[in-house]
Amino acid sequence: MTKIGLEIHSQLTNLESKLFCSCKANYREYAPNTNICPICMGLPGSLPRINKKAIEKATMIALALNCSTPEKIAFFRKNYFYPDLPKNFQITQLNIYGDTSVGGPGHIIIGDKKIRITRVQLEEDPGRLIYEGSSSKNQITLVDYNRAGTPLVEIVTEPDFENPKQVREFLNILSNLLENLGVSDPSLDGAMRADANVSIEGGNKVEIKNIGSFHDLEKAVHFEITRQESLHSRNIPIPQETRHWDDKRKITISARSKEEELDYRYFLEGDIPWIRMEKDILDMLKKEMPESISSKKERYISKYGIPAQVADVLSSDKFYSDLFEASHNEKNAKEIANIITTDLMGLVDTREKRELSKFTSVHLRDLADAIQSGMITRNSAKNALPEIVKTGKDLSRIIADLDLGNMSDEFELSKIVDEVVSEESEAVKQAKSNPQTVNYLVGKVMQKTKGKADPKITMTLLKKKLE
Amino acid sequence: MHQVKNGDISVEEFTAKTIERIRQLDDSIHAFLHVNSDAIEQAKVIDKKIKSGEKVGDCFGMPISIKDNICIKDTKTTCASKMLQDFVAPYDATVISRLKQQDAIFVGKVNLDEFAMGLTTEFSAYGPTHNPWNVDYVPGGSSGGSAASVSAFECVASLGSDTGGSVRNPASFCGVVGFKPTYGLISRFGLISYANSIEQIGPITRTVKDTAFMLNIVSGHDSNDDTTVDNPQDYLSGIDAGIEGKKIGIIQEMVGDGIDPAVLSATKNAVTKLEGLGATCEDAHLEMVKYSVAAYYTITATEAGSNLARYDNLLYGYDLPVEGYEFNSYISKARTKFGPEVTRRMILGGFVPSAGHAGRYFLKALKVKQKLTREIEHLFKKYDYLIAPTVPILPFKFGEKIDDPIALFLVDINTVTANLTGKPAISVPFELSNGLPIGMQILANSNEDKSVLQAAHALESTVKLPEVPI
Numbered sequence: 001m002t003k004i005g006l007e008i009h010s011q012l013t014n015l016e017s018k019l020f021c022s023c024k025a026n027y028r029e030y031a032p033n034t035n036i037c038p039i040c041m042g043l044p045g046s047l048p049r050i051n052k053k054a055i056e057k058a059t060m061i062a063l064a065l066n067c068s069t070p071e072k073i074a075f076f077r078k079n080y081f082y083p084d085l086p087k088n089f090q091i092t093q094l095n096i097y098g099d100t101s102v103g104g105p106g107h108i109i110i111g112d113k114k115i116r117i118t119r120v121q122l123e124e125d126p127g128r129l130i131y132e133g134s135s136s137k138n139q140i141t142l143v144d145y146n147r148a149g150t151p152l153v154e155i156v157t158e159p160d161f162e163n164p165k166q167v168r169e170f171l172n173i174l175s176n177l178l179e180n181l182g183v184s185d186p187s188l189d190g191a192m193r194a195d196a197n198v199s200i201e202g203g204n205k206v207e208i209k210n211i212g213s214f215h216d217l218e219k220a221v222h223f224e225i226t227r228q229e230s231l232h233s234r235n236i237p238i239p240q241e242t243r244h245w246d247d248k249r250k251i252t253i254s255a256r257s258k259e260e261e262l263d264y265r266y267f268l269e270g271d272i273p274w275i276r277m278e279k280d281i282l283d284m285l286k287k288e289m290p291e292s293i294s295s296k297k298e299r300y301i302s303k304y305g306i307p308a309q310v311a312d313v314l315s316s317d318k319f320y321s322d323l324f325e326a327s328h329n330e331k332n333a334k335e336i337a338n339i340i341t342t343d344l345m346g347l348v349d350t351r352e353k354r355e356l357s358k359f360t361s362v363h364l365r366d367l368a369d370a371i372q373s374g375m376i377t378r379n380s381a382k383n384a385l386p387e388i389v390k391t392g393k394d395l396s397r398i399i400a401d402l403d404l405g406n407m408s409d410e411f412e413l414s415k416i417v418d419e420v421v422s423e424e425s426e427a428v429k430q431a432k433s434n435p436q437t438v439n440y441l442v443g444k445v446m447q448k449t450k451g452k453a454d455p456k457i458t459m460t461l462l463k464k465k466l467e
Numbered sequence: 468m469h470q471v472k473n474g475d476i477s478v479e480e481f482t483a484k485t486i487e488r489i490r491q492l493d494d495s496i497h498a499f500l501h502v503n504s505d506a507i508e509q510a511k512v513i514d515k516k517i518k519s520g521e522k523v524g525d526c527f528g529m530p531i532s533i534k535d536n537i538c539i540k541d542t543k544t545t546c547a548s549k550m551l552q553d554f555v556a557p558y559d560a561t562v563i564s565r566l567k568q569q570d571a572i573f574v575g576k577v578n579l580d581e582f583a584m585g586l587t588t589e590f591s592a593y594g595p596t597h598n599p600w601n602v603d604y605v606p607g608g609s610s611g612g613s614a615a616s617v618s619a620f621e622c623v624a625s626l627g628s629d630t631g632g633s634v635r636n637p638a639s640f641c642g643v644v645g646f647k648p649t650y651g652l653i654s655r656f657g658l659i660s661y662a663n664s665i666e667q668i669g670p671i672t673r674t675v676k677d678t679a680f681m682l683n684i685v686s687g688h689d690s691n692d693d694t695t696v697d698n699p700q701d702y703l704s705g706i707d708a709g710i711e712g713k714k715i716g717i718i719q720e721m722v723g724d725g726i727d728p729a730v731l732s733a734t735k736n737a738v739t740k741l742e743g744l745g746a747t748c749e750d751a752h753l754e755m756v757k758y759s760v761a762a763y764y765t766i767t768a769t770e771a772g773s774n775l776a777r778y779d780n781l782l783y784g785y786d787l788p789v790e791g792y793e794f795n796s797y798i799s800k801a802r803t804k805f806g807p808e809v810t811r812r813m814i815l816g817g818f819v820p821s822a823g824h825a826g827r828y829f830l831k832a833l834k835v836k837q838k839l840t841r842e843i844e845h846l847f848k849k850y851d852y853l854i855a856p857t858v859p860i861l862p863f864k865f866g867e868k869i870d871d872p873i874a875l876f877l878v879d880i881n882t883v884t885a886n887l888t889g890k891p892a893i894s895v896p897f898e899l900s901n902g903l904p905i906g907m908q909i910l911a912n913s914n915e916d917k918s919v920l921q922a923a924h925a926l927e928s929t930v931k932l933p934e935v936p937i
Contacts, residue, residue: 038558042777044551045538045560045657047692079773083794088776141794143781265820267769267829270664273694
């Protein structure tokens with residue numbers, strides 16, 4: 001049986017400052033090596049100063065993954081030499097001398113599959129290496145330390161996945177969960193990275209390192225299974241090894257054996273005293289934690305009668321569920337859920353579009369009210385949306401500007417119905433035997449009125465004509 | 468300093484005299500690696516403050532020397548290593564900024580064994596410091612420059628660092644007071660780490676009162692060092708409280724095999740004097756002491772191997788072009804600048820905590836540390852203080868012990884306990900033997916630093932040593 005285990009690295013991108021100093025956690029906006037200080041540069045004499053907020057956020061992740069939390073949290077040093085590591089050791093967490101990382105064993109349910117979480121740990125991200133030069137002879141390595149010391153949470157799973165599809169489902173759920181907790185923005189470049197270990201029946205465990213995005217993680221796992229199966233089918237043994245993900249060629253490459261022999265000489269980081277996780281701190285965190293995705297979904301279904309599928313889509317995306325929460329009331333909830341999932345999602349489907357959008361929860365509420373009061377049709381609402389997204393103008397202005405007001409005048413409408421009936425004689429014939437064709441004729445009326453025709457009145461008029 | 472405060476002499480004159488004395492003496496002592504050329508200018512600023520009636524800090528221009536592993540902004544901080552020969556600290560250590568606020572003047576950076584690893588300053592990459600009592604003898608270490616500069620009146624006080632006795636040992640050898648506080652009492656921010664889980668910055672002064680004065684300024688919680696404790700105290704007030712009725716244990720494992728007869732006799736005299744002050748003394752046992760030196764070297768090597776790993780010469784250090792090297796070969800080349808003792812300890816530090824060996828060495832050392840702590844805390848239920856000679860042997864000549872591991876073991880054995888257990892310990896100059904000082908050590912339980920100073924002050928009051936002959 002194929003076994004896949006994951007190590008997910010998620011940056012706590014929403015924190016104000018780095019893990020051990022007051023430099024910005026959001027390093028992305030800075031020119032190279034301008035978001036640094038003696039502490040994150042590991043200058044002689046500097047000491048780490050723990051960011052308590054990072055511990056709180058990491059603990060929230062652990063709680064959301066149903067992990068146990070330790071009585072005391074400790075940090076360890078992982079010793080190895082690398083140019084992106086200013087101190088030549090990384091401050092991280094470890095559970096081999098008792099559970100002292102922010103999260104112990106936990107689990108997450110995907111469909112009817114339970115994925116066990118081994119631990120959740122908090123650590124510092126190293127700097128970034130940038131390679132320049134075309135050939136290996138004139139290649140130079142540049143180091144940007146802006147990222148050094150930013151808070152990173154590592155989520156380690158047991159080898160409970162059986163195929164890349166489960167991996168993808170897990171990653172979707174996990175990134176929604178992290179976003180819902182407000183700890184991280186998974187869409188930021190480099191915010192999510194991963195290592196994976198993959199073994200097939202009869203083969204050894206292979207570790208894949210340096211996977212730079214969730215998208216590539218699924219690909220890497222898929223590639224690795226195929227590679228191993230191909231070896232296996234030719235009776236070539238699969239050695240236990242570490243492989244690197246080459247994100248340009250989208251393949252895994254065997255790492256030099258030297259890298260596998262690293263001995264990290266872990267020991268306790270004495271500069272950070274043990275941190276007691278008192279019950280009242282945990283209680284406070286639990287209180288502060290936003291409602292979980294599954295509980296949101298449950299509430300949307302039971303309280304507002306929103307269909308399960310719509311509730312699922314709505315609850316798992318923080319952007320849309322925040323919009324929903326801000327705009328809905330008892331009466332319009334279903335309507336708003338509908339507008340979001342059927343019309344709005346297609347308009348702001350990328351991060352960029354979301355950021356440019358001038359759409360607010362007020363527009364959403366107004367739209368639902370306008371539909372429910374019969375001021376405009378659903379169709380008109382759909383037509384109004386792109387304009388709202390673009391301009392952010394009040395709905396009333398847009399209705400006036402685009403002339404979207406509901407057409408319910410029977411006299412006006414019956415003229416148009418007459419037109420349609422005379423133009424579509426073939427369909428009119430069919431309609432007598434096949435009632436479905438009536439919808440086609442309603443559509444034609446809608447076309448002529450740019451969607452403004454009141455659907456109920458149109459239907460009544462059409463049926464009268466066809467009798 | 469009294470004359471300065473009374474206005475008999477200006478800060479500028481006093482500073483000039485101090486600098487002049489350093490210029491005169493330091494050819495033979497070599498306590499200083501770097502003398503502050505701005506000292507006179509800084510003194511003038513303080514004089515101006517005094518004249519204009521502005522508030523002047525408690526130090527009043529007091530000349531202080533600083534061990535060269537503590538960062539002073541815009542000043543070279545070398546750790547007496549070639550590896551950091553060009554490193555200029557971009558910030559002040561917390562102890563430095565606190566002293567600056569009180570108008571101290573740093574007359575210079577003083578010598579040490581490279582990265583504070585050693586007991587004689589013979590491992591300084593810039594040549595050893597000499598003992599002001601007899602320049603043929605070592606000053607102790609690693610804060611040998613601190614102790615010698617205070618002893619030779621080249622400054623009023625110094626800050627050293629004590630990882631396994633590095634403040635107390637040279638204080639004992641140079642006939643001055645050296646104090647290693649409770650772990651966490653003084654911020655280590657800006658102290659270049661050697662073994663960060665057990666070391667502390669400590670003052671070296673000529674009197675216990677001066678140590679209390681220094682402690683009032685430099686101790687206390689620091690948001691830049693998460694290991695600091697918040698226990699505000701006035702160490703000067705009540706310093707003469709005495710030790711009447713106190714119970715004192717004499718640590719037998721520290722006056723046993725190999726002790727110099729002169730040191731043993733001094734210890735007995737100290738007991739007599741302490742009893743004369745109203746304390747009761749009796750023999751006490753700390754069984755784990757016999758493993759303490761091995762545990763100490765295992766833990767310090769492990770932490771040093773990690774703390775010193777950052778010196779890869781990529782960001783600072785000394786001039787060595789990177790062209791033509793791959794990363795690993797460059798740092799291997801760069802790191803050949805470390806001296807022999809540092810290299811030895813880092814090799815050891817790569818081994819004792821490594822996979823497959825940690826169980827036999829590093830983890831065992833941690834166990835010793837834990838047991839020793841439990842044992843000493845048990846003793847402190849019964850005793851207010853524990854005493855022992857600071858070093859069981861007398862100061863020795865250059866080259867005499869550097870290759871004799873047993874002798875060096877004896878140099879460490881009485882001091883490492885305070886570091887491994889985090890307890891405060893002070894060395895008070897007590898007697899001379901053939902013109903060489905012997906220091907007596909007093910230990911107390913954690914956060915009893917004030918009480919240690921009271922006992923030290925009481926013992927000091929029974930002592931009158933001749934002036935240093937230099």
